Amino acid sequence: MATKEEIRNLKLENLKTLKKKLNVNGIGIGHKVVDGKDTGELCLTVMVRKKVPKAELLKKDLIPGKLNNISLDVFDIGEIYAYKARTDRWRPAPGGVSIGHYAITAGTLGVYVKDRTTGEKLILSNNHVMANSNDASVGDTILQPGPADGGKSPQDRIAELERFVRIQYQGGGNGGSSGCSIAKGLSWIMNCLAAITGSKTRLVPVKIQSEYNEVDAALAKPVESSVIDNKIIDIGTITGTKEAELGMAVRKSGRTTATTTGTIQVLDSNIDVGYGGSKVATFEHQIVAGDMSNPGDSGSLVVDGSDPLAVGLLFAGSDTSTILSPIDRVLDLLEVEF
Known part of the structure; x- marks a missing residue:
């Protein structure tokens, strides 16, 4: 098994070449992971914004399995951002x-x-x-x-x-x-x-x-x-929509409580929502999820718990629940799509 020093030298020798490959945004020392299991073998870990099937990559962008008889591993780390408050100015x-x-x-x-x-x-x-x-x-x-x-x-x-x-x-x-x-x-x-x-x-x-x-x-x-x-911060690019189901795990990324998770509790709800003062509006066909939001999270997109598929648009809540509108109805009324 290679030592950390040997892998560190390999990293320095190949840094420029590897960083030129598609989606690569980091290189370091890690353990080789096979089928989701840590093998304990030290390797050169190549971090990428997104894993792409080999068949879809050009030859120049393929990451070799070994270099100088030292194993390489590809780690899907995603896009990396300097942390800043969601209440800050962001451009883009x-x-x-x-x-x-x-x-x-x-x-x-x-x-x-x-x-x-x-x-x-x-x-x-x-x-x-x-x-x-x-x-x-x-x-x-x-x-x-x-x-x-x-x-x-x-x-x-x-x-x-x-x-x-x-x-x-x-x-x-x-x-x-x-x-x-x-x-x-x-x-x-x-x-x-x-x-x-x-x-x-x-x-x-x-x-x-x-x-x-x-x-x-x-x-x-x-x-x-x-x-x-x-x-969307912590979620990525939305690839489609998914109909809400009872018990479905969902998540959202919002201004106030950042990224939170919840579970769909009630479907097809007729529900009264207060808008301040004496203003109350009744909404039909709404989705009720668990406590996953606070004031300021209004407007957040709620997505499937594991895939970047939109489920609903968050707009209200209580101390125990979050209310969202089915995303397909939102898209249809506004005549837009992902």
Whole structure:
């Protein structure tokens, strides 16, 4: 078996060559792991952002099994970041950090999605995080970090409000400006005309109404592509969606409580949610998970416990539970996708 000194020398001799290979972001001394078991054999450990099947790699990017008769092992360490608070300013900004409409406190940047028609990248979070609970207007400034975390305009402006699903409050109070139905009707007519003329430009309603509340959701358009990091902290890049099931393990990455885990407890819930003061809104078809969030985590994407598959959009909670809307309904109402 090679000694640590021999492996250290091998590392120094091959450092530049190995670091040029695809996804390699670190090299050190470790134990050889086979089928998930530590063999105890000292080896040169090559750390990668993501393990890729050999068949998908170019010859120059393959990592040899041995060098100078010393074993090499590949360790999937992921993307490495310098630790910083989720309430700090992030550029580019990943999912899981502080964000908010200029007139609110702060919530969580959930994830980046694509407009189904234009392919445009947009930020997904809650209405009450980015649209000020119906009181915002399209084009309003979105800050990262949110105002409660020191975000100020114009220096921390990351996006502009693009569109949102309107919240219907009990007693008929909706907040915000009127004229939504007219806006919807006009946009539908304009979209039809655009389709007839072959135009790729699509007019989207400022506020989208549903028969009853199903989601608390909003979209914002980044000021430029350089501010975007498609990954969510500790979760990575979302690859699809998954329907919630009772007992399913889930996790989220949020501004306040960072990365937490929970279990799906109740499905298809009709539930009343308080929005401060006398405002209460009833939501249908909601998912209830365990205690995995606190104020400021609103807008977090909730994903499967082991795979980067979106399950729901977190928007409310209590001392014992977390409430999320089914992600497929969120995507459909906002006409976006991953």
